[in-house]
Amino acid sequence: MELVAGCYEQVLFGFAARPGQPWTVTPDFTHHAHTASLSAVAVNNKYVVTGSRDESIQIYDMRKKVEHGALLQHNGTITCLEFYGTAHLLSGAEDGLICIWNTKRWECLKSIKAHKGHVTSLSIHPSGKLALSVGTDKTLRTWNLVEGRSAFIKNLKQNAHIIKWSPDGEKYVTVITNKVDIYKLDTASITGTITIEKRISSIRFITDSVLAIAGDDEIIRFYSCDSQKCLCEFKAHENRIKDIYSFEREGQHLIVTASSDGYIKVWNLDLNKIKNVPSLLCEVNTKARLTCLAVWLDQASEMKENCEKTATTTQANEDENPSVDKKKEVCGTNKSGKLTKQHRKIVPAKRKLEAPLQKKKKKQNSSE
Template identity: 85%
Template sequence: MELVAGCYEQVLFGFAARPAESWTVAPDFTHHAHTASLSTVAVNNRYVVTGSRDETIQIYDMKKKIEHGALLQHNGTITCLEFYGTAHLLSGAEDGLICIWNTKRWECLKSIKAHKGHVTSLSIHPSGKLCLSVGTDKTLRTWNLVEGRSAFIKNLKQNAHIIKWSPNGEKYVTVITNKVDIYKLDTASITGTFTTEKRISSLRFITDSILAIAGGDEIIRFYSCDSQKCLCEFKAHENRIKDIYSFEREGQHVIVTACSDGYIKMWNLDLNKIKDGLSLLCEVNTKARLTCLAVWLDRASEIKETSDKVATSSQANEDEKPSTVRKNKVCWTDKSGKTAKRKRKIALEKQKLEAPLQKKKKKRNSSA
């Protein structure tokens, strides 16, 4: 398994994490992925994708440990990335677009003008048939991915910057500054609300009813979606926590945290003793200003991400079938095909961004 983290210094770090009598973390690779700070990172069974303020999505092949290419569809900072299974990736950006990518050929299947302002966050339902997005136009939008169209629009009083489905897909949460609203899927109504002292920077479902939340301080807080009460507060770092990730291994819940001071820490969470807090498994200092975090799991059959349990099972049979899907299956394609072909801009394998190369040439000529 690999801990992958992006930072302000335009670098993607990779650290090999190995469970033994005690967990160990060792530096594995450093990839200078972008020409501006990294804003988001996502993983599937093979690839790590990173979004940046340089308006590009970079693909890194974890099997071969090489740069795989760049996706150049967006105009604006990439704000959110999320894989669905092994065949699709969704991206959102400050240009208001949500793009749907086929990860086999790395082509843009459909580009949707999702919000009048920036797309701040998106989340795919475990079934793959729905997607939620929030933006700076104060709306929460539901997307029918089977037909590739808008299904529902809900006006919000303020701009939400995080949205997330629960693992079973029966509820979802939105985050507006320091407030978390819990929605029920069948009624699309708020069933509970709670607030924290600081602005929330990251949120993860540990189970269908327990949320891990990090904000503008060094504390991780665990909340119950049922009672909306704080189950535990735990000081995890000496500075602000920027991102949280979680996965389950052999019944063990592992929490990974990234701090703005450069530290990545892995924690063990015992749900039966949640009030006792977390126990530290290992830590590593990247010596960089971290912005985003993910965990690449190389043994999907043994290790399952807590947020993707349902998605993994529902997608298993679909991976062997063509990507143009039949009735009641996830389609995610532009019916005309013309828009996708016309707008598709992709650099694969040996292709690299022209701008960084030109900059490097200029530097070399000036130094000469």
């Protein structure tokens, strides 16, 4: 597996982490594609994408270890990125837009004016049919991704800066400063609230009912969503924690943390002993001010997860495909029916990719 983290110093780091006695972490690559600090990172089974204050989304092919290109649809800092499966990416930014990307051709299928202010966070339902977003207009919005339209708007008393679905899709949480509100999907009402002393910087569902919370301090806390009680807390870093990532691999439940102290750490959590402090498996000092984190899993370790999601993903794709084609016609074309540059700005990383694009353009012009 590969630990990938962005930082203020405009670099994406990649570290290969291998299980063993002890675990080993070795530098694998650095990606210098941005001209400003990195603000978001997301992974699927092939790509890592990064968002930045330079208003661009950079694509990195993890299998080939090469730059793949850039997406330049947004105006403003990229605030959030999330893949759904292997075919779609959602991005949000300070321009108030949410963009839906096809990751096969890297086309913008839909550009939605989601919020009057900035989009601060978004989260895709496990079914792929719904998404939630929050912004600086004090609203929480539900999106029907099958039809590409707004489904519901809820007014909030304050601006939320994080939103997240639970793995089973039956609940979701919003974060407002130092407070986590837990919502039930079927009623869209708050069932509980968790409050900590510091501003919350990152949250992650460990299970459907256990939430990991990192604030602007060195502590990670595990909370029960049902009782809203703290199950465990421990000092993970020497400075504030910026991001948390969690996943299962070979029977272990692993948590990865990134901090302003420059360290990325991998922890082993025993879900049967959730009140015990996780054991530290390995750590690496990036010597940078980290801002965001993700973990890329190789195809072998992805296989199990993909098999478990086959039934729901297949059904969701069957439901979405007709609508995706329709959205491509509306959003990816101009009035004359031709693809517009504004909706498909890609900067190829390799010069040899430029020739086919130019030939295609000449062919289109000649057909006019």
